[in-house]
Amino acid sequence: MTQAHYKKLFSPIKLNGLRLKNRITMAPLYLGYALEGGKISPLLLHHYREMARSGAAMIMVENASITAQGSGSPRTIRVDHNRYLSGLTELAECIQGEKARAGLQINHAGRFAFGDERVAPSAVPVYGKTPRSLTQKEIITIQNQYAQAASRVQKAGFDLVELHGGTGYLLSQFVSPRTNLRDDAYGGSIENRIRFPLEVVKRVKDRVGDFPVGYRFLADEWLPDGLHLKEALVLAAALAEHGVAYISVMGGTYESFFLPDMIKKSQKPGYMVSLAAAVKKVVKVPVITAGRISTPKRAESILQDNKADLIGLARMLWADPEWPRKAREGRDNAIIKCSPKCDACFHLVMKGRPAICTRWNKEKRAKYNEMFQ
Numbered sequence: 001m002t003q004a005h006y007k008k009l010f011s012p013i014k015l016n017g018l019r020l021k022n023r024i025t026m027a028p029l030y031l032g033y034a035l036e037g038g039k040i041s042p043l044l045l046h047h048y049r050e051m052a053r054s055g056a057a058m059i060m061v062e063n064a065s066i067t068a069q070g071s072g073s074p075r076t077i078r079v080d081h082n083r084y085l086s087g088l089t090e091l092a093e094c095i096q097g098e099k100a101r102a103g104l105q106i107n108h109a110g111r112f113a114f115g116d117e118r119v120a121p122s123a124v125p126v127y128g129k130t131p132r133s134l135t136q137k138e139i140i141t142i143q144n145q146y147a148q149a150a151s152r153v154q155k156a157g158f159d160l161v162e163l164h165g166g167t168g169y170l171l172s173q174f175v176s177p178r179t180n181l182r183d184d185a186y187g188g189s190i191e192n193r194i195r196f197p198l199e200v201v202k203r204v205k206d207r208v209g210d211f212p213v214g215y216r217f218l219a220d221e222w223l224p225d226g227l228h229l230k231e232a233l234v235l236a237a238a239l240a241e242h243g244v245a246y247i248s249v250m251g252g253t254y255e256s257f258f259l260p261d262m263i264k265k266s267q268k269p270g271y272m273v274s275l276a277a278a279v280k281k282v283v284k285v286p287v288i289t290a291g292r293i294s295t296p297k298r299a300e301s302i303l304q305d306n307k308a309d310l311i312g313l314a315r316m317l318w319a320d321p322e323w324p325r326k327a328r329e330g331r332d333n334a335i336i337k338c339s340p341k342c343d344a345c346f347h348l349v350m351k352g353r354p355a356i357c358t359r360w361n362k363e364k365r366a367k368y369n370e371m372f373q
Helices: 042-053 082-096 136-155 170-175 195-208 229-241 260-266 273-280 296-304 315-319 323-328 344-350 362-371
Strands: 013-015 018-020 024-026 058-065 101-107 160-165 213-220 247-251 287-289 310-313
Touching (some): 024 323, 042 082, 042 362, 058 082, 082 101, 101 136, 136 160, 160 170, 170 195, 195 229, 213 273, 229 247, 229 273, 247 273, 296 310
Parallel strands (some): 024 058, 058 101, 101 160, 160 213, 213 247, 287 310
């Protein structure tokens, strides 16, 4: 085996006993490759096989809906019924067949669901639609749906499951003071607002046993009246105490991603690393950081400086699946980088088309368009 050029980046690590061969993970990235109705497509299998073949240690598959009502789009993967198990099993196997660990992120979009009846902690409008506030009975039902979905992930043969508490989806909607206006046991103080995600973690872990459960973590909404780091750290510490396998840190939501200041911030290399570093100071579980970490040198520096334990690559790995191999061989200059000013993939997804990277060659772009259904 070729000696790794970056020692820390290519050193192994364990997540609740699950060994990863290096510190490179694929962060979840929705590209619209699933079939209408959330079933696994040939394009989705091709995409994740290529991602696993990259040499990254862990591939975290994009969010899968725990209930039809909580699905973020018609092409969001579904995990809310046993009829999806065969496709999910095939997906796990295609990743593991390339000697990478396979994870599946499960989610309820809450107020960002695409259906007509949206539910959320409180009736706070978004994009011209107002969700219905959940009853306490419905809260328990959704918690059980998370547990049932996690059990299906386990049955499908994945190596771990990740709870999506980022991007402003339901788990983080309960934590945020701007979207949780409840006056019951699930609202008010930060201790009450974190009750829902912590109960979800407990129900999931009770259901799946020692199966590793990770958590995608929103550290700051980057909105004036939203969740900020100080309160988020309360949840981070509690998640670690509840036995999550790792905390994957991010910042921003759909309501802040496209604000001028946020766009400017997101174009800077490693723009979310400081959030991960803050979380790492209050927990003992491994921390994943992401956010335009385009060079192996930067990734290695983050790890050496103890700002995170693992590196999450999303568009960087998608733009150049050879990123890990080139990093191992010290061929940094050969890495094809995602342009910080390009948003072509986002606009394609918004139009219901498959995401295509402008950095790919003509043949690869044509192949993905041909495979899309």
